[in-house]
Amino acid sequence: MLNSLPKRPPDKIIKLIQEFRDDPRDRKLDLGVGVYRDASGITPIMRAVKTAEKRLWETESTKTYTGMVGEAAFRHAMVRLVLGRNAPFDRIASASAPGGTGAIHQGLELVKEGSPNARIWVPDPSWPNHRSMAAHLGFDVEFYRYFDFENRNADFDGMCEDLSGVSRGDVVILHGCCHNPTGADLNRGQWFKLADLLLEREAVALVDIAYQGFGDGLDEDATGVRHLASRLPEMLVAASCSKNFGIYRERTGVLLAMSEQASVAGSVQGTLTHLNRQNFSFPPDHGSRLVTMVLEDGELRSEWEAELAEIRDNLRMLRSMLASELHQRTGSDRFGFVAEHRGMFSLMGASPEQVNAIREKFGIYMVGDGRVNVAGLSKDTVPMLADALVSAGI
Numbered sequence: 001m002l003n004s005l006p007k008r009p010p011d012k013i014i015k016l017i018q019e020f021r022d023d024p025r026d027r028k029l030d031l032g033v034g035v036y037r038d039a040s041g042i043t044p045i046m047r048a049v050k051t052a053e054k055r056l057w058e059t060e061s062t063k064t065y066t067g068m069v070g071e072a073a074f075r076h077a078m079v080r081l082v083l084g085r086n087a088p089f090d091r092i093a094s095a096s097a098p099g100g101t102g103a104i105h106q107g108l109e110l111v112k113e114g115s116p117n118a119r120i121w122v123p124d125p126s127w128p129n130h131r132s133m134a135a136h137l138g139f140d141v142e143f144y145r146y147f148d149f150e151n152r153n154a155d156f157d158g159m160c161e162d163l164s165g166v167s168r169g170d171v172v173i174l175h176g177c178c179h180n181p182t183g184a185d186l187n188r189g190q191w192f193k194l195a196d197l198l199l200e201r202e203a204v205a206l207v208d209i210a211y212q213g214f215g216d217g218l219d220e221d222a223t224g225v226r227h228l229a230s231r232l233p234e235m236l237v238a239a240s241c242s243k244n245f246g247i248y249r250e251r252t253g254v255l256l257a258m259s260e261q262a263s264v265a266g267s268v269q270g271t272l273t274h275l276n277r278q279n280f281s282f283p284p285d286h287g288s289r290l291v292t293m294v295l296e297d298g299e300l301r302s303e304w305e306a307e308l309a310e311i312r313d314n315l316r317m318l319r320s321m322l323a324s325e326l327h328q329r330t331g332s333d334r335f336g337f338v339a340e341h342r343g344m345f346s347l348m349g350a351s352p353e354q355v356n357a358i359r360e361k362f363g364i365y366m367v368g369d370g371r372v373n374v375a376g377l378s379k380d381t382v383p384m385l386a387d388a389l390v391s392a393g394i
């Protein structure tokens, strides 16, 4: 059996990490892997998380199994964080999952149960797992235009035109904020129009929110998802705690499933419990306990919000510095989008050849589509990237 398995190409990001490690040059820069780095280049454990971890160590008296869909306190705290205090709590079923990826997977599994013939609409471009996970589960995948490569904004007209082909019950994957890989988000008015369109097409939104707090603020970044929740009868939300709590390896995420009537939420909850059981039984617990403590304890919460604000400020500072360095070198405003984008990523519009040339000449590693992780930069290395982009003719 094992002999007959097809050879799979290595994951692009994992390959890039290895190539970066193998590069013997001292002056090199990893802008590929999607983790936050502070000014000293490390991915820190957030102070509030470290304190919560210490408290947990002191107070936790057992490691016996917990709930099949995780702890209710975690799931409820996450509903409040993502959908706000006015969320329709009685219509929401939820399940903890291994990271945002696990939550998306469980969301797609739920679609498989309820609407097996649904097509899954994925933004083009998007985080590659969206397409691959939907295809892996046997769904037909459709793409909708998302990015205007000319102006480096969301291509809202193209998006609406493509989404007018959505059929009743199809699922549309949306990025809640800080779009990966482009960095271009929808504005408030566009979210409002999108809600109308999804309602008209009777589509189900699956909102992937993995960077809440990295854009404009915790509430601001949830504007779109909260608006959809207030308008649509049904919706799925996959929220990741990996980035905004800095607990990547703890695998912490949650799937929220909002049904049309409160009377249905119980059976949705039953299906989510069943699906967790079939895939992994109990979800990871450690990270979700830390998140609950941080969200529920006033002192830890303020500390965490302050740390998130530091991350946002750092990303904004790096963005505006890069935009201005590029402006100085080119005398043109065409890189103004770098300062406008939100979150960790921006798509620079580089061809694979340009990406390779930048890697060879400057030791700067970015993903093949020209996605730059702004958090991989520092005040010292921004000029290096600006030089490289200009020299590659971007």
Ligand SMILES: Cc1ncc(COP(=O)(O)O)c(C=O)c1O
Binding pocket: 034, 098, 099, 100, 101, 102, 127, 175, 180, 208, 209, 210, 240, 241, 242, 243, 248, 252, 253
């Ligand atoms: C858009 C998006 N969704 C989901 C995830 C999943 O994150 P995790 O599974 O690590 O929580 C990521 C991680 O890179 C992402 O960029």
